[in-house]
Amino acid sequence: MSSLGYVTPQTMHFAEPLPLQSGAQLRDYMLMYETYGTLNADKSNAVLVCHALNASHHVAGEYEGTPKSTGWWDNMVGPGKSLDTDKFFVIGINNLGSCFGSTGPMHTNPATGKPYGAAFPVVTVEDWVSAQARLADKWGITQFAAVMGGSLGGMQALAWSIMYPDRLRHCVVIASTAKLSAQNIAFNDVARQAILSDPDYRGGDFYEYGVVPKNGLRVARMVGHITYLSDDDMAEKFGRKLRAVADDIAATGTYKFDFGVDFEIESYLRYQGDKFSEYFDANTYLLITKALDYFDPARHHGGDLSKTLAATRAKFFLASFTTDWRFSPECSQEIVKALIDNRRQVTYAEIDAPHGHDAFLLEDPRYLNLVRAYYDRVWNELNDINSKEAA
Amino acid sequence: MSSLGYVTPQTMHFAEPLPLQSGAQLRDYMLMYETYGTLNADKSNAVLVCHALNASHHVAGEYEGTPKSTGWWDNMVGPGKSLDTDKFFVIGINNLGSCFGSTGPMHTNPATGKPYGAAFPVVTVEDWVSAQARLADKWGITQFAAVMGGSLGGMQALAWSIMYPDRLRHCVVIASTAKLSAQNIAFNDVARQAILSDPDYRGGDFYEYGVVPKNGLRVARMVGHITYLSDDDMAEKFGRKLRAVADDIAATGTYKFDFGVDFEIESYLRYQGDKFSEYFDANTYLLITKALDYFDPARHHGGDLSKTLAATRAKFFLASFTTDWRFSPECSQEIVKALIDNRRQVTYAEIDAPHGHDAFLLEDPRYLNLVRAYYDRVWNELNDINSKEAA
Numbered sequence: 001m002s003s004l005g006y007v008t009p010q011t012m013h014f015a016e017p018l019p020l021q022s023g024a025q026l027r028d029y030m031l032m033y034e035t036y037g038t039l040n041a042d043k044s045n046a047v048l049v050c051h052a053l054n055a056s057h058h059v060a061g062e063y064e065g066t067p068k069s070t071g072w073w074d075n076m077v078g079p080g081k082s083l084d085t086d087k088f089f090v091i092g093i094n095n096l097g098s099c100f101g102s103t104g105p106m107h108t109n110p111a112t113g114k115p116y117g118a119a120f121p122v123v124t125v126e127d128w129v130s131a132q133a134r135l136a137d138k139w140g141i142t143q144f145a146a147v148m149g150g151s152l153g154g155m156q157a158l159a160w161s162i163m164y165p166d167r168l169r170h171c172v173v174i175a176s177t178a179k180l181s182a183q184n185i186a187f188n189d190v191a192r193q194a195i196l197s198d199p200d201y202r203g204g205d206f207y208e209y210g211v212v213p214k215n216g217l218r219v220a221r222m223v224g225h226i227t228y229l230s231d232d233d234m235a236e237k238f239g240r241k242l243r244a245v246a247d248d249i250a251a252t253g254t255y256k257f258d259f260g261v262d263f264e265i266e267s268y269l270r271y272q273g274d275k276f277s278e279y280f281d282a283n284t285y286l287l288i289t290k291a292l293d294y295f296d297p298a299r300h301h302g303g304d305l306s307k308t309l310a311a312t313r314a315k316f317f318l319a320s321f322t323t324d325w326r327f328s329p330e331c332s333q334e335i336v337k338a339l340i341d342n343r344r345q346v347t348y349a350e351i352d353a354p355h356g357h358d359a360f361l362l363e364d365p366r367y368l369n370l371v372r373a374y375y376d377r378v379w380n381e382l383n384d385i386n387s388k389e390a391a
Numbered sequence: 392m393s394s395l396g397y398v399t400p401q402t403m404h405f406a407e408p409l410p411l412q413s414g415a416q417l418r419d420y421m422l423m424y425e426t427y428g429t430l431n432a433d434k435s436n437a438v439l440v441c442h443a444l445n446a447s448h449h450v451a452g453e454y455e456g457t458p459k460s461t462g463w464w465d466n467m468v469g470p471g472k473s474l475d476t477d478k479f480f481v482i483g484i485n486n487l488g489s490c491f492g493s494t495g496p497m498h499t500n501p502a503t504g505k506p507y508g509a510a511f512p513v514v515t516v517e518d519w520v521s522a523q524a525r526l527a528d529k530w531g532i533t534q535f536a537a538v539m540g541g542s543l544g545g546m547q548a549l550a551w552s553i554m555y556p557d558r559l560r561h562c563v564v565i566a567s568t569a570k571l572s573a574q575n576i577a578f579n580d581v582a583r584q585a586i587l588s589d590p591d592y593r594g595g596d597f598y599e600y601g602v603v604p605k606n607g608l609r610v611a612r613m614v615g616h617i618t619y620l621s622d623d624d625m626a627e628k629f630g631r632k633l634r635a636v637a638d639d640i641a642a643t644g645t646y647k648f649d650f651g652v653d654f655e656i657e658s659y660l661r662y663q664g665d666k667f668s669e670y671f672d673a674n675t676y677l678l679i680t681k682a683l684d685y686f687d688p689a690r691h692h693g694g695d696l697s698k699t700l701a702a703t704r705a706k707f708f709l710a711s712f713t714t715d716w717r718f719s720p721e722c723s724q725e726i727v728k729a730l731i732d733n734r735r736q737v738t739y740a741e742i743d744a745p746h747g748h749d750a751f752l753l754e755d756p757r758y759l760n761l762v763r764a765y766y767d768r769v770w771n772e773l774n775d776i777n778s779k780e781a782a
Contacts, residue, residue: 022648215588
């Protein structure tokens with residue numbers, strides 16, 4: 001049971017069109033979110049948590065009557081946890097284009113009366129941040145105590161620090177990067193091609209045909225999943241272990257000489273792919289990989305990240321994980337260096353963890369304690385300001 | 392133009408059934424091969440070159456009337472080259488299950504009169520070596536001066552040294568491994584799932600339907616190709632370069648905001664995938680990835696590679712490439728260590744090259760000179776023996 005107990009998602013509707021980086025705009029859209037803790041009187045204790053590829057607004061807590069519905073960062077966010085909901089008012093928000101509630105490709109396109117499908121506009125990290133800022137406006141939150149995220153969520157936090165420098169006191173960027181490498185883009189394109197070439201994708205309009213490009217999604221997830229784990233971790237967890245077959249225990253230790261499952265790693269990956277293909281939307285997957293590929297704030301400054309981050313005003317916490325080969329420590333170091341070039345306050349932790357990119361979601365006391373220590377500082381700083389203002 | 396000039400492939404038919412590791416057997420099969428240079432009187436100067444995933448018997452030289460038909464290791468094999476065909480009699484052989492001439496899934500299954508398709512038996516590295524040994528028998532070659540290969544070809548050379556310890560004087564293993572890691576298997580399974588789930592695969596019998604599972608093959612190749620290149624090399628060659636569009640030069644430097652090609656790396660990978668899907672056979676791809684996954688000679692010795700290599704009698708040359716993350720230098724080092732445990736003569740070179748796994752096929756003077764020096768030694772040794780025998 002989550003220490004936060006049961007939580008309930010909420011929605012907010014936006015009538016005013018949102019202009020997007022592509023030149024398109026979204027009108028009549030909805031954002032889904034959850035909040036934990038209480039917003040204080042001067043609205044200074046809000047922390048926005050941005051989600052990564054396959055996550056959502058459901059950051060922490062559980063849904064009543066839904067087993068196994070614990071939020072994706074419940075080990076991080078809650079009463080007494082690293083991001084303490086007894087102190088902070090935490091907002092989890094679902095991004096546009098998602099398949100978990102906010103307006104996305106499966107929703108009705110007001111222009112056609114049919115589901116958007118592939119006509120849903122390509123959205124960027126910056127577009128998401130614009131939408132998040134509007135949500136903050138509605139609450140009257142002019143400055144977040146912190147904006148926080150891991151991986152693609154960390155990109156959103158970083159984009160906040162550039163786009164709205166005065167609207168966040170702290171920027172918490174975990175296992176992230178200022179831009180994808182060619183190899184990252186390559187893996188994303190393999191995933192996209194797997195989906196796009198699945199006949200059941202039907203040019204993105206599969207909803208109308210009552211089909212789902214499961215095979216494509218499954219392959220996309222399998223290849224993605226490999227990049228989330230470390231080689232070492234895979235070696236330790238699976239190695240070359242052959243799959244024990246319940247009804248054929250004697251067969252363990254021999255090869256099957258067909259194209260079924262021989263190795264545990266195959267069984268694990270196919271299971272992950274199958275599960276994913278049953279709940280995730282193919283158009284959302286395409287959109288999110290594009291948002292990842294496109295994120296590169298320095299491209300407006302000739303590739304100079306130091307110049308790009310000159311706009312920032314926040315204080316920064318960054319963390320990376322030694323075995324993360326998707327967004328390696330070098331990616332975080334590049335951001336840290338550019339911040340130091342600008343004399344920004346930066347705390348950076350490189351955590352020796354075996355779990356690859358996925359480490360940012362896992363229970364690691366050293367990591368969680370570091371984040372806790374940082375939020376203690378954020379909290380003390382807020383109280384110092386408040387007591388000065390009161391004095 | 393290759394310095395070897397024009398070459399001609401040949402075939403050899405085998406009536407006697409070949410027993411396979413799976414328990415199945417292949418009867419009435421054919422092997423395709425090429426030879427370069429001249430077999431000497433005592434048949435001591437033969438070098439067998441084993442091919443990797445998408446290569447064939449066509450190691451060197453060109454085919455008359457076929458432009459761009461240079462063999463895959465033409466920079467290594469030829470008159471005056473590292474493996475000098477003025478000295479050695481070099482045999483390139485195409486493995487069973489291939490789509491380049493030797494009996495494979497697209498050939499007629501004598502049991503049904505229809506193409507084998509997915510009914511072609513799963514073949515292993517050891518099965519290939521058995522077939523290669525029979526070819527050597529037909530020539531009366533009792534001992535190769537060397538058996539050589541890179542990647543999957545290196546596995547065959549290593550298997551030769553274990554299965555037929557007295558039939559090779561030297562074993563040349565480049566950019567290879569004694570077994571695949573969980574991550575290697577995972578990538579192979581992604582490729583297989585892409586093919587198997589393509590509706591045009593039709594359970595492997597696509598030949599009868601006049602279709603080809605191109606989409607699956609294309610994704611399989613894309614993901615494979617990423618693992619052949621190094622992250623650094625990709626970064627240097629492609630980075631985040633946007634694709635220049637001939638008819639829309641002005642668009643360069645901006646994103647397209649759709650799911651077409653934005654980045655050069657996408658264009659390159661899709662092109663590689665498309666090209667591959669036009670000439671490679673889907674069943675062959677499945678078979679070859681299985682042969683890779685299954686190779687693990689130490690599994691018959693409780694995973695102890697030192698015990699496994701105690702059977703060997705050859706001298707060894709191994710080379711690895713620093714940026715090869717498919718079969719990293721550690722994989723070669725593991726073999727070297729096991730050979731040293733058995734006091735075998737080993738020459739090992741770790742070559743600082745930026746090109747990842749593909750480096751073993753590329754023009755790198757340091758690498759090619761090292762191989763040349765090793766073959767000089769093999770040659771001198773042969774001549775010493777011959778002069779002693781003459782004396």
